[in-house]
Amino acid sequence: MSQELPRLSTGISGLDAVLAGGLVKGASYIVQGQPGAGKTIFSNQIAFSCVAKGYKVLYVTLLAETHERLFQALGTIEFFDRSRLGISISYVSVFQTLRDKGLSDVVSLIREEISRQGATLLVFDGLLNARDRGDSALDVKTFIAEVQSQAAFVGCTVLFLTSTRIVEDSPEHTMVDGVIELHNELVGVRSVRRLQVKKSRGSASLGGYHQFEITKNGVVVYPRMEAEFAHSSSPDTYEPRSIDSGTEGLDSLLGGGLPQGSVTLVFGPSGCGKTSLGLNFLGRASAHEPALHFGFYETPARLRSKAQAIGIDLETPLNSGALELLWAPMTENLLDKLGHRLLEAVKARRVRRLLIDGLGGFERAAIHPPRLVEFFAALTNELRGLGVTALATWELRDLFGPTVTAPGPGISSLLDNLVMLRHVEVASRYKRTLAILKVRDGKFEQVIHEIEFGRNGLFVAAPLGAVSGATTGLASPSDRTVQSQS
Amino acid sequence: MPLIVIAEDEFLLADMLAAMLEDAGYEVASAAHGRDALTLVRERRPQLVITDFMMPLMTGLELAQAIRSENDLSTIPIMLVSGAQGSIGRANPDMFDLVLDKPYTENSLLAAVQNLIPPNSV
Numbered sequence: 001m002s003q004e005l006p007r008l009s010t011g012i013s014g015l016d017a018v019l020a021g022g023l024v025k026g027a028s029y030i031v032q033g034q035p036g037a038g039k040t041i042f043s044n045q046i047a048f049s050c051v052a053k054g055y056k057v058l059y060v061t062l063l064a065e066t067h068e069r070l071f072q073a074l075g076t077i078e079f080f081d082r083s084r085l086g087i088s089i090s091y092v093s094v095f096q097t098l099r100d101k102g103l104s105d106v107v108s109l110i111r112e113e114i115s116r117q118g119a120t121l122l123v124f125d126g127l128l129n130a131r132d133r134g135d136s137a138l139d140v141k142t143f144i145a146e147v148q149s150q151a152a153f154v155g156c157t158v159l160f161l162t163s164t165r166i167v168e169d170s171p172e173h174t175m176v177d178g179v180i181e182l183h184n185e186l187v188g189v190r191s192v193r194r195l196q197v198k199k200s201r202g203s204a205s206l207g208g209y210h211q212f213e214i215t216k217n218g219v220v221v222y223p224r225m226e227a228e229f230a231h232s233s234s235p236d237t238y239e240p241r242s243i244d245s246g247t248e249g250l251d252s253l254l255g256g257g258l259p260q261g262s263v264t265l266v267f268g269p270s271g272c273g274k275t276s277l278g279l280n281f282l283g284r285a286s287a288h289e290p291a292l293h294f295g296f297y298e299t300p301a302r303l304r305s306k307a308q309a310i311g312i313d314l315e316t317p318l319n320s321g322a323l324e325l326l327w328a329p330m331t332e333n334l335l336d337k338l339g340h341r342l343l344e345a346v347k348a349r350r351v352r353r354l355l356i357d358g359l360g361g362f363e364r365a366a367i368h369p370p371r372l373v374e375f376f377a378a379l380t381n382e383l384r385g386l387g388v389t390a391l392a393t394w395e396l397r398d399l400f401g402p403t404v405t406a407p408g409p410g411i412s413s414l415l416d417n418l419v420m421l422r423h424v425e426v427a428s429r430y431k432r433t434l435a436i437l438k439v440r441d442g443k444f445e446q447v448i449h450e451i452e453f454g455r456n457g458l459f460v461a462a463p464l465g466a467v468s469g470a471t472t473g474l475a476s477p478s479d480r481t482v483q484s485q486s
Numbered sequence: 487m488p489l490i491v492i493a494e495d496e497f498l499l500a501d502m503l504a505a506m507l508e509d510a511g512y513e514v515a516s517a518a519h520g521r522d523a524l525t526l527v528r529e530r531r532p533q534l535v536i537t538d539f540m541m542p543l544m545t546g547l548e549l550a551q552a553i554r555s556e557n558d559l560s561t562i563p564i565m566l567v568s569g570a571q572g573s574i575g576r577a578n579p580d581m582f583d584l585v586l587d588k589p590y591t592e593n594s595l596l597a598a599v600q601n602l603i604p605p606n607s608v
Binding site for chain 1: 496519540543545568569570588589
């Protein structure tokens with residue numbers, strides 16, 4: 001029978017999920033990364049999280065930098081609590097001991113200090129200096145082995161910080177229980193912080209790179225969505241039921257409404273009514289069906305103004321709390337941060353109606369676009385598991401023309417329903433049209449319909465007259481008569 | 487030449503402090519933690535002890551308590567030089583004759599030292 005390892009929560013948002021529950025109590029980890037990668041904030045945040053829980057922490061340095069400079073830098077971050085210094089967390093330098101007496105005396109000092117302080121966590125910053133001091137690789141191996149065995153004996157977890165990249169077959173790597181690597185890399189013109197658990201003895205940690213950022217609250221890790229939600233966290237309790245799309249005339253085309261717990265892609269060129277269709281959907285928000293707008297384009301103020309202009313009442317659900325507007329400007333976004341922010345907002349209010357306006361915002365945030373398929377698979381599975389009915393918009397590049405660039409290959413097939421909006425030129429007039437291309441497991445109207453704006457937003461009007469080529473936006477008269485199937 | 491014992495684990499601070507005091511005409515003996523400092527104090531009977539707070543094996547407060555508990559050492563003036571634990575030092579006036587907050591200037595340090603070492607001992 002498998003046994004759960006006792007864990008020490010890191011206090012870093014997202015990191016415990018990556019580490020399959022936190023650091024293993026009494027285990028030793030190497031935290032490595034170039035200068036500026038975030039090791040110091042990372043380890044101090046874990047340290048102060050322990051302090052906040054009433055544990056004692058010993059922070060041993062072999063660095064030339066003074067502790068006061070370190071405290072000044074940490075003083076800008078929320079978790080740092082100067083009043084605990086010297087009481088529940090002690091920063092001590094063993095540089096002189098190493099210089100004057102050698103590694104074995106440092107080991108003795110640390111052993112005594114762990115016990116004297118009753119430390120639950122030991123952070124040892126400056127493994128590189130210890131390496132330089134060791135006469136051979138064996139010395140450093142012995143040093144790590146001794147420190148970690150002494151710490152483990154009293155249940156103390158150890159973080160060895162180093163700015164060098166310790167290769168996989170080095171003695172240090174083989175000795176410790178885990179290796180966490182922090183990266184700060186240039187991708188194009190932007191820099192991106194990523195974390196990787198390179199070794200995790202006895203734990204199924206989430207592999208690969210996980211994005212993180214350093215905020216005024218410290219490190220925030222965004223576990224890779226497709227790794228964290230490889231399987232939906234909620235059981236799929238699918239029940240065939242339709243919910244009101246909010247757009248007059250659309251539900252009958254969809255075969256009764258939007259299938260509950262489905263994801264519908266509404267795609268079309270700019271100005272064809274995608275957001276308006278979505279606002280109709282959100283306008284039906286209620287206490288029973290809370291709604292969320294997760295958008296990249298319009299600010300909440302502009303969105304409210306737009307809704308008001310086309311006759312959709314968002315103010316009532318906004319005022320009652322049935323609707324929330326979340327805006328993520330299309331600037332430097334992190335794909336997984338967006339995904340987690342969306343899911344948190346959905347969970348926080350048990351959202352049932354979601355408009356993602358639009359999927360392109362996620363695509364732009366992806367620094368490794370090939371993973372978008374897996375990302376959207378995880379996101380949509382999670383939304384379905386949470387019972388969310390979602391509309392997502394996708395903007396076509398060309399206003400007119402035969403080319404329809406659906407979201408990347410593989411993504412469209414993850415979506416349950418496809419609704420295409422187009423401008424169609426017929427007899428010197430532009431008409432907005434709507435066509436249902438797919439409703440998963442359901443019958444739907446296959447005739448293209450015109451859509452128009454009425455006093456209360458967008459509505460489905462009559463079937464489009466007999467033309468051909470409407471889906472290209474460039475229609476020509478057809479002599480066949482159109483008959484609605486609905 | 488009056489002797490000052492410094493207890494400071496951070497070598498940069500210890501070296502800088504020692505240089506300032508030696509330039510001002512004092513003799514200095516340094517220890518990297520409280521326990522070594524206590525040994526030095528017993529051996530050398532300094533006119534002043536300047537100590538950091540957070541140090542391995544024995545903190546500045548523990549060092550002061552040890553010195554005060556030994557009859558023949560208990561009157562040696564002790565100055566706490568600390569960035570974060572000045573308040574702990576001030577809460578223990580019977581342990582520390584003076585608390586100097588980090589960062590400090592050379593002038594403020596030397597003024598504090600002169601205040602604790604009577605001129606007739608120079």
